[in-house]
Amino acid sequence: MPEYHALSGKVPFGSMVRVAIAGFAGAALLAIGYTYAIVYIPLVYLNLLICIGFGCLVGWFVGSSARSGKVRNVTFVTVAGFISGCAALYCAWAMDIVARLGRIEGVEGVHFTLDPRIIWNYIVFVNERGFWSLRGHTPTGWELGAFWIIEALIIVGAATLVPNGMLRGRAFCEACERWIDNEHDLLRYEHGASDAVVATLAAENVAGLANIPCVHGPSGDFLRVDLACCPGCGESNYLSVKSLTSKVNKEGKVEVKEEDVVLLQRISAAQRDEVRELSARAAAAVEAEQNAAVQEDADSESPDTDTANEEPRDPVS
Numbered sequence: 218m219p220e221y222h223a224l225s226g227k228v229p230f231g232s233m234v235r236v237a238i239a240g241f242a243g244a245a246l247l248a249i250g251y252t253y254a255i256v257y258i259p260l261v262y263l264n265l266l267i268c269i270g271f272g273c274l275v276g277w278f279v280g281s282s283a284r285s286g287k288v289r290n291v292t293f294v295t296v297a298g299f300i301s302g303c304a305a306l307y308c309a310w311a312m313d314i315v316a317r318l319g320r321i322e323g324v325e326g327v328h329f330t331l332d333p334r335i336i337w338n339y340i341v342f343v344n345e346r347g348f349w350s351l352r353g354h355t356p357t358g359w360e361l362g363a364f365w366i367i368e369a370l371i372i373v374g375a376a377t378l379v380p381n382g383m384l385r386g387r388a389f390c391e392a393c394e395r396w397i398d399n400e401h402d403l404l405r406y407e408h409g410a411s412d413a414v415v416a417t418l419a420a421e422n423v424a425g426l427a428n429i430p431c432v433h434g435p436s437g438d439f440l441r442v443d444l445a446c447c448p449g450c451g452e453s454n455y456l457s458v459k460s461l462t463s464k465v466n467k468e469g470k471v472e473v474k475e476e477d478v479v480l481l482q483r484i485s486a487a488q489r490d491e492v493r494e495l496s497a498r499a500a501a502a503v504e505a506e507q508n509a510a511v512q513e514d515a516d517s518e519s520p521d522t523d524t525a526n527e528e529p530r531d532p533v534s
């Protein structure tokens with residue numbers, strides 16, 4: 218039976234503290250920038266982008282501190298991301314009092330507070346009067362509340378999903394205590410070859426991949442073979458297969474969807490070398506084919522570009 222990589226679940230104690238500090242500090246600092254941007258840039262569509270960026274950045278703080286702290290636990294970073302997202306949202310509301318009321322002339326005595334009763338009273342106060350207008354309409358009550366719920370879901374959702382994505386699918390070498398970088402795109406196969414590729418790998422017959430014809434070219438539809446090999450010990454080697462499907466979205470841009478077909482199957486050092494060997498052969502075949510095509514073009518154009526009879530040009534003139 219093939220063996221697949223699973224993170225050990227270890228959370229070094231020092232890293233736990235580090236992730237908590239990064240999460241809360243990131244949430245507080247970014248909340249200041251977010252609130253002032255939202256208050257001073259009254260463009261709803263831009264606000265949406267800023268909101269997504271805010272949540273993603275908070276999540277990135279958590280994810281990168283977890284990665285550098287060698288946290289090998291996806292659940293831990295996901296929960297840390299969620300808590301940081303909630304903290305970010307709370308800080309943004311606390312900052313909102315200062316940023317929004319501070320702009321109004323004649324309003325004095327506004328100071329920063331984290332007191333939940335004051336923040337709640339402020340939310341109720343603003344909800345009754347409205348926050349902003351869009352095309353002459355000022356949403357209040359439930360209508361405004363719905364916008365705030367969407368905003369909260371985006372911030373907390375992004376802060377939760379980003380660090381989860383930063384750890385999921387990544388391999389860690391426990392012997393060397395280090396993350397392993399992924400090497401992308403060693404081999405490509407047609408989608409039709411999916412069953413053959415999966416069966417070959419399920420039989421742990423990596424050499425058998427040589428019997429399945431490779432593809433190449435610019436199309437975004439193929440199966441892609443990736444490797445993750447520890448450069449420290451050379452013993453932690455994993456192979457993944459991703460399915461890439463491209464389609465044109467509503468804006469006319471090509472979107473490529475990536476799905477896991479095989480995720481981090483453990484392979485031996487010899488099998489790793491076999492994959493690299495196959496990859497080198499496939500690349501050489503592509504190059505030979507391209508050279509042949511270039512040669513063919515040159516041959517077909519040669520009667521028109523016959524330079525042999527031209528007068529040699531004087532470089533000085």
Ligand SMILES: [Zn+2]
Binds near residue numbers: 394447452
């Ligand atoms: Zn290693």
